[in-house]
Amino acid sequence: MKKILYLTDLYYQAKGRNYYEEDIYITGKLKDYFDVVLCNPKNSESFERDVDLIVFRNTGGVRGFKDIYNSFVDRVKTNNLKTFNEFTGKADMEGKQYLLDLTLEKYPVIPTIDTIKDIDLLPNVDKYVIKPKDGADSIGLEFLTRNELIERNLTDGTTLIQPAIDFKYEVSFYFINDKLEYALYAPNKEQRWKLEKYNYTDEDIEFAQKFIKWNGIKNGIQRVDACRTQDGKLLLVELEDLNPYLSVLELDEETRKVFMADLINAFNNMI
Ligand SMILES: Nc1ncnc2c1ncn2[C@@H]1O[C@H](COP(=O)(O)OP(=O)(O)O)[C@@H](O)[C@H]1O
Ligand SMILES: [Mg+2]
Structure with missing residues (x-):
């Protein structure tokens, strides 16, 4: 059988x-x-060349092991290692810069800036959200009033600024390669991790596929996280193209x- 090195952190503590x-x-x-071996990304180097495919999964935010992650990605590139996801994405695997890019390109995303000097590009609202550009799992995310935001005087480009969206619910679309597999939503805003099956419309699929197409990953799992605004539109919250948690057991x-x-097929097509 072909060999898979499955990278994850079995001890990662995520909320809920x-x-x-x-x-x-x-x-x-x-x-x-497949012959599958599980491994923490910290210990993977000496195994990487012995396998047919490396699968990068629930390792938690890579900010917590930045150097290890960066050297792993370097080795993937220099040693031509086959990985799933492939490391060609432009979204979360590169931090949250893409939210600024997509805002400028007029995609349906929560409008995002990274310096207070651009505040006029955002709608004038009562509440704003700030979050680190290289963050994950809500670390460093804060809700601020306009005055509090202005007092912070964020200008160094490491923090994203967005209007706080009073959404009806959050919904996630899960893709293997370019196929939408399922969608889940959180009907109760207070319990973001209590997910239920979401029956999407053609319009919803079109929305999610726009981002998959933009990102251009051929081999990988991606999760398009969106929110439904009070006036019924979908806005992108996050495009997880590195290691999205899949809620598979739900x-x-x-x-x-x-x-x-489909996942097994996707692996077989690569090796
Ligand atoms: N602009 C916003 N307005 C309202 N809620 C937000 C906003 N940005 C983030 N949130 C809330 O915080 C959660 C985490 O934010 P997200 O951008 O997905 O960062 P992370 O990388 O930490 O998952 C979202 O799922 C949403 O519930
Ligand atoms: Mg998120």
Whole structure:
């Protein structure tokens, strides 16, 4: 059988979810099709050249192990290692800069700036959100009034500034390569991790695919996180193209089966 090095952090503590349960489920299925070995990204170097494919999964925010992550990506490039996701994405794997780019390119994203000098590019609202450009898992995310925001005088480009969106709900679209597998939403705003199946419309698919197309990743799992505004529009919150948590255990059996079959297929097509 072909060999897969499956990178994850089984000990990562995420709010409201146990990432490792999903990894145990996925690798439990993969083992019937591939020789699979699990490994923390910290320990992967000496194994990387012995495998046919490296799968990068629930490692948590890479900000917590920046140097290790950067040298891993360097090795992927210099040693031509096959990875899933491939490291060609322009979204989360590069930080949150893409939100600024997409704002300027007029994509349907939460309008985003990275210096208070550009405040006029945002709508004039009561509340704003700031978050670190290289953040994840809500670390460093704050809600501020306009006055508080102005007092911070953020000008060094390391913090993103957005209007706080009073959304109806958040919804995520999960893709393997360019195929939409399923969508989940959080009907209760207070319980962001209590997800339910979301029945998307053609318009919703079109919205999500716009970002998948823009990013151009051929081999990988991506999650398009969006919010539904009070006037019914979808706006992009985040495009997770590095290691999106998949909520695989919350899916119905049929959706999960199709997802796993497509994932196995995607791996087989690469090796
Ligand atoms: N501009 C915003 N307005 C309202 N809520 C926001 C905004 N930005 C983020 N949030 C809330 O914070 C959560 C985490 O933000 P996100 O941008 O996805 O960062 P992270 O990388 O930490 O996941 C979102 O899912 C949403 O609930
Ligand atoms: Mg997020």
